[in-house]
Amino acid sequence: MKASAFAYARATSVTNALELLTAHGERAKVLSGGQSLLPAMNLRLVAPEFIIDIGELAELRGVVVREGVLTIGALTRHADLLKSPEIATHAPLLADAVAHVAHPAIRTRGTIGGSLAHADPASELPACMLALGATIIARGPNGERRIAASEFFVGIYETALKPEELLVAVELPVSPKNSTHFFHEFARRHGDYAIVGLAAQAFVRDGRFANLRLGFFAVGDRPLLAKSAGKLVDVVITSAVLAEASSALNDELDPLEDQQATPAMRRHLAKVLLARCVSSLLDRPDLYAGVSA
Amino acid sequence: MTTAVAISLVVNGEHVEANVLPRLNLADFLREHLELTGTHVGCEHGVCGACTVRLNGDIVRSCLLLAVQTHNATVETIEGVSDSGEIADLQSAFRERNALQCGFCTPGMLMAAQDLLKQSPCPGREQIREHLSGNYCRCTGYQAIVDAIEITARARAGRLP
Numbered sequence: 001m002k003a004s005a006f007a008y009a010r011a012t013s014v015t016n017a018l019e020l021l022t023a024h025g026e027r028a029k030v031l032s033g034g035q036s037l038l039p040a041m042n043l044r045l046v047a048p049e050f051i052i053d054i055g056e057l058a059e060l061r062g063v064v065v066r067e068g069v070l071t072i073g074a075l076t077r078h079a080d081l082l083k084s085p086e087i088a089t090h091a092p093l094l095a096d097a098v099a100h101v102a103h104p105a106i107r108t109r110g111t112i113g114g115s116l117a118h119a120d121p122a123s124e125l126p127a128c129m130l131a132l133g134a135t136i137i138a139r140g141p142n143g144e145r146r147i148a149a150s151e152f153f154v155g156i157y158e159t160a161l162k163p164e165e166l167l168v169a170v171e172l173p174v175s176p177k178n179s180t181h182f183f184h185e186f187a188r189r190h191g192d193y194a195i196v197g198l199a200a201q202a203f204v205r206d207g208r209f210a211n212l213r214l215g216f217f218a219v220g221d222r223p224l225l226a227k228s229a230g231k232l233v234d235v236v237i238t239s240a241v242l243a244e245a246s247s248a249l250n251d252e253l254d255p256l257e258d259q260q261a262t263p264a265m266r267r268h269l270a271k272v273l274l275a276r277c278v279s280s281l282l283d284r285p286d287l288y289a290g291v292s293a
Numbered sequence: 294m295t296t297a298v299a300i301s302l303v304v305n306g307e308h309v310e311a312n313v314l315p316r317l318n319l320a321d322f323l324r325e326h327l328e329l330t331g332t333h334v335g336c337e338h339g340v341c342g343a344c345t346v347r348l349n350g351d352i353v354r355s356c357l358l359l360a361v362q363t364h365n366a367t368v369e370t371i372e373g374v375s376d377s378g379e380i381a382d383l384q385s386a387f388r389e390r391n392a393l394q395c396g397f398c399t400p401g402m403l404m405a406a407q408d409l410l411k412q413s414p415c416p417g418r419e420q421i422r423e424h425l426s427g428n429y430c431r432c433t434g435y436q437a438i439v440d441a442i443e444i445t446a447r448a449r450a451g452r453l454p
Contacts, residue, residue, distance in 0.1 A: 001337060005295045008315030008361055031362075038318070038357045039338035051315065055362055079351070103427025104408065106339060108351040109358065190426045 003041035010053045014139060017054050017166055022141050024050045025163040031055065032075055035102065035110035036118040060113070060168055065090055070172040074113025078102075081112065090174040091132060093181035093201055097124040100183070103191045113167045116152070119159045121256075122218040124185065126153055127199045130225040131181075131215035132172045140165040153222040179203045182277040185217075186269050186293065188260065194218045195261045196269040202281050209233045214277070219270050220254040228252055232278060242278060242287055246271045269293060300364040304329070305373030313360045320344040322360035323370055331371035331400050335429070342428030345401040346370050352408045371400035380407050383445045391433070392441040398430045406442045415450055418443060 011017035021028060029048035031037055032055060040046045054060065060075040063086045070090050072081070081087050081098045088095050101107060101115070101124050115125045116136065129136070129149035136147045138161055145165070152160050161167060175181070185197030196218050203211040212233055214226040228248035235241055255266035272293045279288035297312035304327060311326060318337075323329045323346070335341035337356045344355040347369040374380045380403055386392070393399045402425065409416055409424040416424070421439050430438060 002318070002321070003316045005314070005316050007295050008298060008359075010361070010364075031359075034359070034362070035339065035354075035357055038359070042318075042337045042356065051359075053359075053362060102339075103342070104424055105342065105345050105352040105354050105405065105427055106357070108348075109353050190423055 001042055001044055003038070004044060004047045006041075006048055006051050008051045008053065010056060012056075014057060014059065014166065014168065017052055017057065018139065018141055018164070020050075020052045021164045021166060024052070028052050028163075030117070030166065032114035032117075033077060033109040033111040034114075035106045036114060036120065054166070063087060065174065068174045070174055072112055072170050072172070074167050074169055075111050076113075078107035078110045078112070078115075079104075082107065091172055092175065093132060093183060093199055094125075094128050094172075096181065096183040097128045097199055100124055100185055100187075100191065100194075100197075106191075112170065116170065117159060117161060117167045119153050119155075119157050119222070121156055121220060121222055122193045122197075124183075124194065124197060124199065124217060127197065127215035127217035127223040128183075129170065129172075129215075130223050131199045131201045131213045132175070133213070135171045136160075136167060137169040137171065138162075138165040139168045144168075146171075150225055156221045158222075175201065176203060179211075180281055182280055184273055184276060186273075193260065196255075196266050196273060198270070198273040198277055200277050200281070204281060207282060208236060209281075212281075214274070216253075216270055216273075218255075219266055221256065224252060226252055237278060237282060237284070237287065239287065242275060245278075246274055249274055298361045298364075300361055302363045302365065303367045305369055305376070311360075315359060315361050317360045318356050319346070319348075319358040319360050319363055319368070320355035322363075323355060323368070329370050329372050331375070333397055333400055335397070340427075340429070341398070342401040342405060342425075343398055345404040345428065347374075347404065347408075352404055371403060374404070374407065382448060383407060383410070383441070386441040386445045386448075387438070390437050390441040390444065392437040394432045398428060401428050402430065402438055406438075406445075410442070410446055410449065415446055416442075 028050040031051050031053045060073045062073045063084050064071045078098050134149040136152045138145045182200040185194040199215040201213045212229045214229045216224045228245050231245040255263040275291045301310050323332045333343040335343035339354045339357045346355045
């Protein structure tokens with residue numbers, strides 16, 4: 001189908017975009033890469049009256065590393081993230097994850113800010129933000145607001161952004177030296193919506209997790225930073241410890257049903273990912289023996 | 294405000310000026326306004342890849358781009374890359390290897406394949422499949438398409454099969 005009619009304005013600066021947002025508020029949608037918004041409009045799932053196109057705001061695009069903080073502009077495209085040496089060095093989890101975001105022709109347009117503001121519970125980047133402890137920077141008529149990723153995603157396609165606010169950047173702490181990561185998702189076809197996925201960041205010392213952050217996606221109405229990861233930190237991991245963490249994870253999940261999978265299947269796959277992740281990060285094939293997807 | 298917006302862009306090397314409604318997507322603009330019907334419209338939500346074109350040198354879904362977003366941009370369609378001879382060898386490999394039957398997906402397949410061959414001259418079959426993962430073929434099957442791309446890559450690298 002085709003999108004229904006709307007009015008259109010091309011923002012000339014961030015200030016101009018904020019003025020347009022203030023004037024049109026909830027009737028308006030911000031268009032960045034358009035790779036989630038335009039399908040939804042073509043399918044008539046949404047019909048905004050007003051589109052504010054921020055695609056030309058070059059000031060919002062790019063990656064900067066300064067004093068241990070990686071700042072990624074909202075309009076940085078998935079293809080930019082894949083090619084960026086700064087991302088490869090300081091946030092390799094993100095580089096791995098982006099390779100799973102849709103297909104090449106979509107990655108050339110889709111942006112990190114758009115993906116986060118859209119807040120699809122099945123998308124990869126919101127879960128990475130949780131695992132990496134990101135801060136989302138929003139600008140509104142009264143200045144900037146910093147929102148922890150853990151407070152940002154509040155439901156399906158729902159975030160802590162106010163109608164008159166624009167997501168302008170995200171900040172990530174540079175991944176510490178010797179930290180490790182894991183990313184995997186189950187999908188029908190490479191690049192399709194994940195059935196269940198996991199983005200994990202860890203620090204392993206003497207065969208134990210000194211730190212472990214597990215960002216699950218497509219397991220509920222928003223990405224989940226699993227508290228059950230705590231059961232795996234600073235302990236010798238045995239099959240019994242892993243089984244306990246897996247059971248705690250099960251209690252945290254609230255998977256939705258759709259054409260792709262039942263909640264029971266999603267619970268099963270999330271636990272498979274947990275075992276696969278722990279086994280891979282600790283280089284302990286024994287912990288994954290007998291587990292199958 | 295839902296009135297037409299003036300845009301100016303370059304399509305296949307020719308300068309184009311037009312007034313378009315904001316809701317018009319690039320695929321429909323190319324097909325209906327410029328009569329460049331080689332760009333096909335399949336799913337209209339970015340899944341099938343039939344509408345793949347190049348925007349400023351990179352492949353994009355023309356159904357997920359508004360025509361108004363292409364103001365000041367350079368667009369290349371299957372007509373452009375065919376007429377210039379840029380993909381003549383890829384097209385004959387598709388023909389010789391029977392990599393098309395109905396032909397609906399072929400323009401998008403060719404655009405995606407050429408994009409891959411520009412970035413990586415000797416891709417493996419897995420890499421070809423991954424780059425084409427966003428392009429659906431519903432009749433020929435992918436084996437022959439991957440073969441045709443692999444044959445072209447080898448020929449371009451001077452290593453004829």
